[in-house]
Each structure stands twice: as C-alpha cells, then as structure tokens.
Amino acid sequence: MYGNRLARGGWLAAAIVSSLVSAPALAQDTERQKSIYDMPPVAESHIAAKYQATLEKPPNVEWFLGAELGFLAVASHIVQLGNQGTRFDYRDDGGQDVLFPFFRLSTELKFKGRHAIVFLYQPLKLTGETVLYEDTTFDEVVFPAGTPLNSTYSFPFWRISFLYDFLRRSGDEVSIGFSLQIRNSTITFTSADGTLRADRSNIGPVPALKFRGRWAFVSGVWWGTEIDGIYAPISGVNGSSNEITGALLDASLRVGYDFNDRVAVFFNARYLGGGAVGTASDPDPGSDGYTKNWLNFITFSIGVEFRALRR
Secondary structure: OHHHHHHHHHHHHHHHHHHHHHHHHHHHHHHHHHHHHOOOOHHHOOOOHHHHHHHOOOOOEEEEEEEEEEEEEEEEEEEEEOOOOOOEEHHHHOOOOOEEEEEEEEEEEEEOOOEEEEEEEEOOEEEEEEEOOOOEEEOOEEEOOOOEEEEEEEOOEEEEEEEEEOOOEOOEEEEEEEEEEEEEEEEEEEEOOOOOEEEEEEEEEEEEEEEEEEEEOOOOEEEEEEEEEEEEEHHHHHOOOOEEEEEEEEEEEEEEEEOOOOEEEEEEEEEEEEEEEEEOOOOOOOOOOEEEEEEEEEEEEEEEEEEEEEO
16 A cells, blocks of 8 residues: 555656646747737837838728829820821921920829729810911811911810729839720811811710829838820720720829828829721711821929828
C-alpha cells in the first residue's frame, strides 16, 4: 500500500512540474491570439497613414464642384457637307489657326467612397474669318473664290458619368464606368455680305466608356488622368437608321496640389477629338445628308476643385 501511495505522489508531483513549465508557453499563445483578434484602433496601428483610410469607414456622401479655365488650340479640323461638297480645312483655310478660350464646369456626388455621379458642361464655340482662294461648296451652296467668309463651329455638350472606385481611399482613385454625352452641334458658313449661307445642326446622344485615376503623395502633390472615349457605328449604338460612324476621345493628364481636405488646384493638358462620317436618312432640304467632320483639339487649363459637402 505504501508503494501505491508513493506512486500516486510521484504522478502528482510530475503534473505540478509540467503545469509550471507549460504556463509561460500557454500565456504566450494567449497573448498571440489576443494580438490577432483584438486589433488596435486604426489611428494607433503601424499601417502607413496613406492606407489607413482604406480601413476607415468612408463618408456616406461627398459633393464636389470643379472648374477649368484656359485656352484651346486646333491641331486639325476638317468638314465636308454633301457628297459633292468641298473638303474644307478650318485651320488652314478657315481662320482657326489662333487660340480660343476654353472652360468647363463640373459637379460630382460620391457615395460610400465607391460610387460617383459626375455632371459636366463643356461650352465650345469656334469662329473664323477668311477670304476664299477657290470656289467652295457646302451642300448645294457655292461660295465663289474671293468671297469673304465667316464660319461658326459650335459644339457645346453636356455629359453625365457613373464611376466605381476600386480603391475607396481618400486622395487616390482607380475608377471605371460609362458616360452619356448630349451633343448640340451647329455648323454655319456665311458670306460677309449675308447673301450666301449654308448651315447644319444636330442634337443626339453619345455613349462612351470612362476611366479616371488619381495618385497622391504625402506632400499634397498629386497627378491624375481622366479618359472618355468610344468608336462605333452610330446606328449600332443608339439604334438610329443613320449609316454614320462616329468617334469621341476626351483624355486629360493633370498635376495638382491639395491645399487642405476641401480645396485643390491643378494644371491640366487635354486632348479633345472625334467626329463622324456618313449619310443621314432624313436630310434637310438642299442637302443630301452626307457629313464628314473630324477634329483634333489640344487644351491647356488651370482648374480648381472644391469639396462642398462631406457627411
């Protein structure tokens, strides 16, 4: 019996020693589990401040206002009205070899740091004066050589865009979406004495794909890009019966500075180009409906962006 008691005492002593030895390791495991599941507040974490915003809850809604002011240069611009019409070069022969004022206005709503709705208004009106060096025909109107000619090319547009931001990080952005642009074009040629006149006007929707990116540095400097574009048969896009092929590309590159979390300024270089070629199914009287119009514009502007609301 004495031997049994001694054996039980040995087992008890061994258990006590084992528990004392394993206690530190168990405490370390418990502390390790606590560090995994009980994360410190974002502000106290070791994650770079730039990326902490990804972990924070974004504002429910943000409202931005933007404006640009600068000048536009015509790289090339041609038009032909009518199958028998003259291919007219606005830049070389129409007085568009000068700089034109340029500005645009925009407003944007952003929800939950992800979804954005952007509304843009872009006025665009180019005028020119020249004296024709050869007979020039627009539709069925012939302007004889030596005629003083006044031209107006008006192409203001409104554009609404929907974007999804894959980063959801304040200051940085990688967004993809689509746009719907409403064109409102007027082309006019008038002799200086008013006796000869040819004109075209058109209103219609132009859908496009959209990409927008932005990358900010700790110093407050940032760079960004924004692209809207499409190339497609118009009849295939909007279901019309017009056999016309159209294109649009509005691409910009900008460098800016954030003064604070509400106001930013930037310098912007932009390419604005596109056009259409084809024949309308319901031409105006005195026209066979054929149009060929391609333009390539370059703009340089200074802009400001203001965050009017953040909730």
